[in-house]
Amino acid sequence: MRWVIWLVILFVVAALAAGTLGNNDGVVSIYWSPWRVDLSLNLFLLAIVVTGALSYVAVGTLNRLIGLPERARAWRLQRRERTAQGALREAIGLLYAGRYSRAHKAAQRALEIQALTPELTADGEFATLAHLLAASSLHRLQDRGRRDDQLARALTALGPKSAHLPVAEGARLLAAEWAIDDREADRALEQLAQLPAGVARRTQALRLRLQAARLARQPLEALRTARLLAKHQGIAPVAAHGILRSLAIEVLDTARDADQLRRIWLQLEAADRRDPVVTARAASRSVELDCIADGRGWLRPHLAELSKLGERERSSVLKAFIDVLPGLPVDWLPLLEDSVAAQPGDMPLAHAVGRAMAERQLWGRARRLLESVAQSASAEPAQRQDAWRWLGRIADREGDEAQAQRCYREAAQIS
Missing domain, CATH: 1.25.40.10 (Tetratricopeptide repeat domain)
Structure with missing residues (x-):
């Protein structure tokens, strides 16, 4: 199609030239004493065009010859x-x-x-x-x-x-990654600290910061970084839940006294404090650091909604509740009785409430609950053994030596 168009244009130009120059009677006279040259106007115009073309070609050739060394250098x-x-x-x-x-x-x-x-x-x-x-x-x-x-x-x-250039940012990230591979957490954190603010919030930077913080044993910083990473969808939701839970537990384990444990608890996010497993660990730490009342207060909302928790969460909450039983106030008894009444076949709950009744020296209620656990085939062996032991203690307090010996014997057979 292109060639057809060019052919049409050529025909048009030829027709115009024939119509314009065909009947041109003009003459161009050139005087150069003592000569005179007469040329037709058509020939004169043609000579001008050819001369211009030849001049253009000559100048271009000369320029190329002159620029040949520069072109050779550019080629090299x-x-x-x-x-x-x-x-x-x-x-x-x-x-x-x-x-x-x-x-x-x-x-x-x-x-x-x-x-x-x-x-x-x-x-x-x-x-x-x-x-x-x-x-x-x-x-x-x-x-x-x-x-x-x-x-x-x-x-x-x-x-x-050039800190804003992508290659510089990549160099810092690589340096941090290599430092983590070398188990040098401080050097990794130093490299990450030199990144611009926007780069430091990228997924790869957050992942490296999380690894470095865990390597440096900074669980609180690691927890904050992991939460940012989960917010940016840098971790799968299921994995993020487990990582955040384990890091929150690590943070609680860093407490060395009751005041530090309370500060750490307040520093945790509301989502962490709502996690039953994290709360159970905080309650257990409160026993170790002699602030049991605080642990019971943290644990109480989860005990009130025990039926809504999963198996692992229920088990953690009940074990932590047994840990914080010493000094249990009387105002806990209605909550515990309502929980047992709502879930009569729940042996772990019956075991925990039975221990609570024994702590309050309500021997009759404690005996009834602990006997149901000790004689239940669905209860865990450890819970049945503990129930028999407490039944033996209750029998000792009541002076029934034969019953106490029987309970201790049953507990020994389970082990």
């Missing part, structure tokens, strides 16, 4: 740049293929080509990428000394005002 520069880029790509492929020694050599070859080409030395990003590839290869080879040297050169190649 382009060839070296392509060679350097090829070495860099080769290093990337070898690194991904697990050929770390060859990847390091390819990256070094790219750097050597750049060093021998003055026009390429100004490309800081190229040098940084090559140094990072060399450092990554050396990290895999566990050559930490040369790896750190390559990393320092990579950061130096960019200059002091």
Whole structure:
């Protein structure tokens, strides 16, 4: 179609030229004493066009001849740049293929080509990428000394005002990741602290910060980071729940006295304080740090909604409740009785409430609940054994020595 259009245009031009110049009787006379040249106007115009074309071609040819050395230099520069880029790509492929020694050599070859080409030395990003590839290869080879040297050169190649460049951010993230692999949490946190605020909130940065905080045994910082990571969907919801729960428990375990435990409890997020397993751990720690009343207060909302909890949560809450029984106030009894009445076949609950009645020296109620647990085939062996032991203690208090011996014997047979 294009050729047809050009042919039509050619025909149009030919028709216009024939109509315009065909009947042109003009004459151009050129005087150059003592000569005179007469030319037709058509020939004169044709000569001007040809002369202009020849002049254009001559000037272009002369310019190309004059610029030939510069073009040769540009061609050599382009060839070296392509060679350097090829070495860099080769290093990337070898690194991904697990050929770390060859990847390091390819990256070094790219750097050597750049060093021998003055026009390429100004490309800081190229040098940084090559140094990072060399450092990554050396990290895999566990050559930490040369790896750190390559990393320092990579950061130096960019200059002091290039912290916002993606390659600089990547260098910091790689440095933090390598520090975590070396089990150097402080160095990893130092590298992450040098990242811009926006980069520090990215998923990869948060993951590295979480690992570094756990490695540095900073569970509270790790918990906050994990919550941000879960908010950014950097962790699967199911995994996030388990990680947040375990970190909250680690934070509680760092308490060394009652006041510190209370401060840590208030520092936790509301979602953590609503977690029955975390609350159960806090109650158990309150027993160890002699602030049982606080632990009972934290545990009470979960006991009131025991029927809504899962199996693991119920078990944790009931075990923690048994731990905080010493000094149980009388105002707990209505709540416990209502719970047993609502769930009469729940043996773990019956065991815990029976222990609570024994703590309040309500021997009759305690005996009735503990006997149901001790004689139940669905109760756990540990709960049945504990129930028999407490029944023996109750019999000792009532002076029934034979019954006490029978209860202790039953407990021994379970073990």
